[in-house]
Amino acid sequence: MKMLVIADDFTGANDTGVQLAKKGARTEVLLQSDPTVNSRADVLVINTESRAVDAQAAARCVTEAIEHYAEQRPTLYKKIDSTFRGNPGAEIAAALAATGARLAVIAAAIPAAGRTTLNGECLVNRQPLHTTEFASDPKTPILSSRIATILASQTALPIEEFSLAAVRSPSLGEQLAALAQQQTLVVMDAETEEDLAAIARAAARLAFPVVWVGAAGLANALPATLYMQPRSRLPLLIVAGSMSEATRKQIHYASAHENTAVVDVFPQALLGEEAADCLNRLADESAAALLRQQHCILRASRSEQERELIGSLCQQWQLSRQQLGETISKRLAELTVAILNRAQIGGLFLTGGDIATAVAASLHAKGYRISGEIAPCIPWCTFVHSDLDDLPVITKAGGFGSENIISEAIGFLERLYEE
Structure with missing residues (x-):
């Protein structure tokens, strides 16, 4: 202000x-x-x-x-x-x-x-x-x-x-x-x-x-x-909570073609006694990338092998797959809010319905106001009744979207701010 x-x-x-x-x-x-x-x-x-x-x-x-x-x-x-x-x-x-x-x-x-x-x-x-x-x-x-x-x-x-x-x-x-x-x-x-x-x-x-x-x-x-902050093209924060192969390919394409920083978020690190310290470190690393005007991708899965570890994590923490998914989504949402408190962004890209729901809840939003779509079945929205009501938010199911969908989102955001 x-x-x-x-x-x-x-x-x-x-x-x-x-x-x-x-x-x-x-x-x-x-x-x-x-x-x-x-x-x-x-x-x-x-x-x-x-x-x-x-x-x-x-x-x-x-x-x-x-x-x-x-x-x-x-x-x-x-x-x-x-x-x-x-x-x-x-x-x-x-x-x-x-x-x-x-x-x-x-x-x-x-x-x-x-x-x-x-x-x-x-x-x-x-x-x-x-x-x-x-x-x-x-x-x-x-x-x-x-x-x-x-x-x-x-x-x-x-x-x-x-x-x-x-x-x-x-x-x-x-x-x-x-x-x-x-x-x-x-x-x-x-x-x-x-x-x-x-x-x-x-x-x-x-x-x-x-x-x-x-x-x-x-x-x-x-x-x-x-009374106005200088306007600049602010970077995109991508929260890729989905472990789908499609999401991994989209991250790989974006990191090869865009000015991005990929921050790996290992699910097991979000569950232990040091989870809070881990979130702070990840928030600092992500914010540093955003402050360098790089688009930042939070990646929850690098390979199919990491996806297969979910079963052992459920056994270790005595959680069902649904409970584990909800816990990881909640931690990723907390990480997202911590990053937003450290750096300004031009928009959010949320992969996975659980992630989109958890992030909205962490920002005390009542829901999403749909404004349009950037590609078939991939809408862009804003939060309802949140401190970030005017922030563009793109939501995507894990398996949806072309290989270059993150690049499309970045281009869409740039055009949006030029209007």
């Missing part, structure tokens, strides 16, 4: 989040803070629902939301109402205190919606805010059009106002940097989308982090580098 957006109401959370999502960011809007959210998300948007509470409670909501994600050190965007209803001063001050940032860059204008800022005042369709219907809002009435006055009613931090001339000046960045001696709220004039873009460019180049404060307009102007 690269950016945390904290909004004070649900519709504001959505209309700001969509500005980032439409640029390609994986954006999730949460109804409450949750430190276990999707690790693949670029942007998390938290709705604190704090617009109509008192200023002290609103500040506390913001502080708690930031503290949930402090270890990830995301860029912070404090979404406020474009007409400054609610508790903007208290919430911005809380955001500065919680992050330690020096500046809050405040640009609430949404020119496309008739919301602009001129001479430090908020205008709605060119009318001063206090003369519009927002002044008599039943929950959060507005008493002034001057933004500094609204903010100062809830915080004692210094407030600076930047005129349109300052915003449009080539020295905007230097002027902002000069204020960084102490925590300061900086109110920016903006009449056009280009004004917002100039503010975003200048503040993004500063040598220190800032708290971004605004509505949908400023969010739309932000450079994508602030």
Whole structure:
């Protein structure tokens, strides 16, 4: 997660989040803070629902939301109402205190919606805010059009106002940097989308982090580098739990024709007292390959002779063939999750129904959502109700598929990410 957006109401959370999502960011809007959210998300948007509470409670909501994600050190965007209803001063001050940032860059204008800022005042369709219907809002009435006055009613931090001339000046960045001696709220004039873009460019180049404060307009102007991880073709993780001859041939073909690393998983090593240590070693080896941008194949069977060892393993561990299969599938699923916690992947290829079921269960998914097929009888899906809901997953019965099916899967995944 690269950016945390904290909004004070649900519709504001959505209309700001969509500005980032439409640029390609994986954006999730949460109804409450949750430190276990999707690790693949670029942007998390938290709705604190704090617009109509008192200023002290609103500040506390913001502080708690930031503290949930402090270890990830995301860029912070404090979404406020474009007409400054609610508790903007208290919430911005809380955001500065919680992050330690020096500046809050405040640009609430949404020119496309008739919301602009001129001479430090908020205008709605060119009318001063206090003369519009927002002044008599039943929950959060507005008493002034001057933004500094609204903010100062809830915080004692210094407030600076930047005129349109300052915003449009080539020295905007230097002027902002000069204020960084102490925590300061900086109110920016903006009449056009280009004004917002100039503010975003200048503040993004500063040598220190800032708290971004605004509505949908400023969010739309932000450079994508602030909230998106660089996109690259991520490798495929193939979990080949099937011991069929067809699967062995498919692995052999892929290892000869693709940039792959084959990690052998011996079933007997997953059953003993050292199984946990074995899983950790295999997870480290697999993750290292994926981080080298190699596709990684977890291979449970190298030969027909290894398949014939199943009977002796059943005798050794006093398990039926079904029980042994379920145990090995569960261990392979645990290994898959351990790898996913160590490295990013572009997709999963799961061979064998037991493996597909066990992996979904280990990821707390409710099932699979079928999206299509990459070859006859070989579907591609996504998980249902999992942290990895958007991860492409290809499932295949052990004996199905042509010799080059893993290569086909790799090509399919690359085309999918190019769309």
